[in-house]
Amino acid sequence: MIKKMLFLGALAIFSVGCKSPKPITQQAPKPEKNKSDLKEYSQVITSEAKSDEGLFTTHFVGDKLYFEIPVNLFDKDMLLVSRIAGIPSGFGGGYVNAGSKVNEQVVRWVKRNGNIDMKVISFENQSDEESPIYKSVQANNFFPILFSTEIKTWSKDSCSVVIDASGLFENEVDAINGISANLRKRYKVKKLDKSRSYIESANSYPENIEIKHVMTYEADSPPERDQAGTISMLLNQSMILLPENKMQPRLADPRVGWFTINKYDYNSEELKADDYEIIRRWQLVPKDIEAYKRGELVEPVDPIVYYLDPATPEKWRPYFKQGIEDWNVAFEAAGFKNAIIAKDPPSKEEDPEFSPEDVRYSVVRYVASTTRNAVGPSVTDPRTGEIIESDIIWYHNHLRSYRNRFMIEAGAQNPNARTLNTPEAEIGEMMRMVIAHEVGHALGLPHNMKASSAYPTDSLRSAEFTQKYGLTPSIMDYARVNYVAQPGDDGVRYIRMMGPYDLYAINWGYRYLPEANSAREEKETLDKWILEKAGDPVYEFGNGYSGADPQSQRESLGDDQVKASAYGIANLKKVVPNLVEWTSKDGYGYDDLAEVYRELGYMWRGYISHVITNVGGVYETRKTADQSGLVYEPVPEKIQKQAVEFLNKEAFTTPDWMLNQKLLGRIDASEAIDRIQGFQSKALENLLEKDRLKRMVLNNEMNANDTYTVTEMMKDIREGVFSELYNSQETDAYRRNLQRSFVDVAASYLNELEERKNDEVLKSDIMALMRGELNKLRSDLSKRKNSVNHELTRYHWKDLIARIDLATGTDA
Structure with missing residues (x-):
């Protein structure tokens, strides 16, 4: 009815x-x-x-x-x-x-x-x-x-x-x-x-x-x-x-992160179609505009209301509601109170025809699925950018992801993380922040992967700092667990939370500007707010999609990726010997142990990747023409050299700490070993990928006096990966696999010359670089191939010579 x-x-x-x-x-x-x-x-x-x-x-x-x-x-x-x-x-x-x-x-x-x-x-x-x-x-x-x-x-x-x-x-x-x-x-x-x-x-x-x-x-x-x-x-x-009364659009600005819609204006005074973007946002209008103008907090005419799915377990409902209503702090920065409301699903008596399918209801859906994810989609009016409705989706098995991650990244420091039955207070807080993150998407905010680099890495070991500021200035960053904290860092916060960037972004996108009669009239005010925060890394935005900016990476913490990854790996080394005890359950097998150990390997791979991005990396600071300074600047030489030193130590050295026999003897050891070898090879391929090498060659030309050159980098890697060759030592199976990968990666570039696969690479200095490195390595192998008594090592080095000859077309 x-x-x-x-x-x-x-x-x-x-x-x-x-x-x-x-x-x-x-x-x-x-x-x-x-x-x-x-x-x-x-x-x-x-x-x-x-x-x-x-x-x-x-x-x-x-x-x-x-x-x-x-x-x-x-x-x-x-x-x-x-x-x-x-x-x-x-x-x-x-x-x-x-x-x-x-x-x-x-x-x-x-x-x-x-x-x-x-x-x-x-x-x-x-x-x-x-x-x-x-x-x-x-x-x-x-x-x-x-x-x-x-x-x-x-x-x-x-x-x-x-x-x-x-x-x-x-x-x-x-x-x-x-x-x-x-x-x-x-x-x-x-x-x-x-x-x-x-x-x-x-x-x-x-x-x-x-x-x-x-x-x-x-x-x-x-x-x-x-x-x-x-x-x-x-x-x-x-x-x-779609609404008859169209909302006034708000022009997007790449310096503040928002989901956007592209537009082309053929009435532009420019000598072209003016391409621009508008942001996606809910329409919030204050009930009392005069009070709003005076700076009072005012309720919106139509608040954003989320209903919980009737399928949501009772024990998790308070955390879901908190995650939704956490955003009221940000909306207060934009002048609104009670702007977003979380409600339990109505009873049959309250609304007999309530349905999550009804576009008038935005719902946090709880899905009984093995999918380990949560998403925050929304439906947007493409004419104006107005968000009409949103359904946050929480898949039940996402609990599993956070249970495992908490054990892996905090188990060394936090006793509450040393169990697969994560205490409700911790897992509830994680769920709360996941929901807050997904609601952020549904409000119009994309990921801000640059936010975490605003905080000094060592500040994440401080209880006072982390309890006040969290792990990152934005809940929209991927910074789920504090892996920087070390044993003895008592009282630190381990779970992300909302930060100052979120308040800034919501104010920028949702502040009602009653004096502006068009999107263009708003621009001066919006630009002013950005310039007031210019130069403060807490308010910078980066989506992390370029893959070139080490300060804009998913799951990275702090402003020093080398130091943060060193802390993270130090914790992993303490966790591995305890995994059998922490994951075992009487009467059950070792499936949980295998799963957690596998995911621990992924964490290790992620820490390595964070460091690799510094090599040939470029810092991006989004600016407009009226701001001084460069948008793109290469990572300093010192940091790049430190990154390669770290990689030679932690990525390209056999990770004996991962090869715990007490652990491997209870799972499929061969699969685990193959995975470790694969991680090392992939890390090397990532380090030597063409876009990175091209950036380093370009930086050599543009910054000749303060640059970690591509030839220096190749020399440092070669001497690290082949340290046994230069120190007359035998190689183990992991190192032999890695050394073959080095030759194969270099050879793959030369194969492109023969197959004419990539003209962009063929015309670059990468071909000459790789040919020169292979020739140098061949010379060193030829001089030292018999310098050890280990027969398999000698066979291996001779095999590398043959591989190089095949790649370079050299007669044996």
Whole structure:
């Protein structure tokens, strides 16, 4: 009853006179069937129809799905969001989960004589409707038709048309398809099997329609062998009515991290189409604007409300609520109080038709799944950037990720981490901060991987500092556990929390500016706020995507990656001997031990990677033309040399501490050893990858007097990796594998010359560098190949000579 009342209220807005709005594009008239030529309404929508009223009414008649669309919804902007609701095991290699978004596009239902078309609308290219160029923009951005069907009948009051919408969901429509082109190729998908594809459900709400449909594809190589040569998946299509009253957009600035939408303005005074971005954010307007202007905290007209999923376990609900409402501190910095509210799911008595599918409700969904993740997606109006709705997804097995990480990274320092039954206070705090992180995404904030580098590394060993400032200035950084803290650093904080950058970013994006009548008028104020914080690393932003800035990396802590990784590895060395005791349980095997040990190896690999990024690294400080100083600066020579010294010691030396026989004797030792060898080889390949070498060559030319040259780096690595050769010592299996990797990586560049695979590399100094290094190494091997009595070592060095000869085309 509540839902129908709300539906009727929403419909009243559009139904005065039942007149269809004037079409945006006038078309030449064509003959159209008279309404009398169509079937009667009762002949199409029979007494057996299962109907649901809402934005427009859906009807199931047998296996057909009909939409009854009010004429006043023609030419209205609706957002069509396509998601995967159910997938087979192993689909996408574990990188695609239920809830993953496939596509998001604006559509309009348009009447074309006796047909109804669904058109895809773009707002990327814009122009003032009164401008002469407007017609050209329209003509050069003609909207495609996604779906078209005949009108089957009219409602009795002639206020709605009825169409058969089955074909949109039962046929393969690329724009809402759940299988990407790459996955089609990977699984050798042949075609859609219509006999096993069908519409499962259709639900209508006051502001959205939700359709679930099963799509079954014939495939020669499905993700799991037992899938009978098919891939079946459940898709969810959401059709959401966009607001009539458009929010004023806010221009994005790359110096402050926000999810954005690209735009092109053809009315720009620039001698080109002005490309710009707007940020994604909820619309918050103060109830009392005058009080807001006076600096008082004011509640918003429409606060952001998140409901907990009814499936959320009672014990975790307080932590989820705290994680949501933690953001009120940031919104207070923007002048709002009670801006975000967490609520328990309503009872049947409070709201008998409450549904997480209803776009009016944003929900933190608790999903019973083995997926170890949490995500914070949102639905955004592409016209203005207004976030309309959001569903945070917590997958149950994400608890496992944090349980393991806490043991691995804090077990050496914190007694509470030395168990797989992590105490509720600790695991609850971790869940709280994960939810806060995902809510941050849903508020419009992307990852800020640069934030953690604002704090001195050793400050993370201070109880006073970490309890006040946390591990990083932003909850949006990946800095989950304090691995820098050492045994004896009593009272330190181990779990991340919200920081000053988060308050700054929310104020910048959500502060209501009543005096500004356009996004352009806001820019001066927004720029002023950025310049006030310029030069303070606490307020800098970096997404970490470039891979070149060592200060902008996931899971990194502190401003000194070499020192932080040294602390982290020191802790791992203390954890490994205790893992059997900490993970064992009477009457059970060693699966948990194997899992934690495997993930410990990944942590070690991550610490090594943090250090590698300093070599040939470039610091990025985002600036505009009115700010002094450079945007890109190479990492100082001293730091790069320290990084290579660290790598020779911790990455390229056999990690005996990982080869704990008490531990390996209880799991698959050969797999563990192969993994360690793989980590070392991958670290070397990463260090010698082409983009890093190109940056070092460029830096040599631009900063000749204060640069760690690429030839110095290669010499230091070669002498480290082949230290046994230069010290007349025998090599073990790990070192032999690493030394072969060095030759293979260098040789792979020369192979590109023969195969003409990469002109960019062929024309660079990398070819000469690698040829020179191989020739130097060959000379050294030839001189010293018989300097040890260890026969396998001598064979190994002679084999390397043969490999180098093959790569360089040298006659033996």
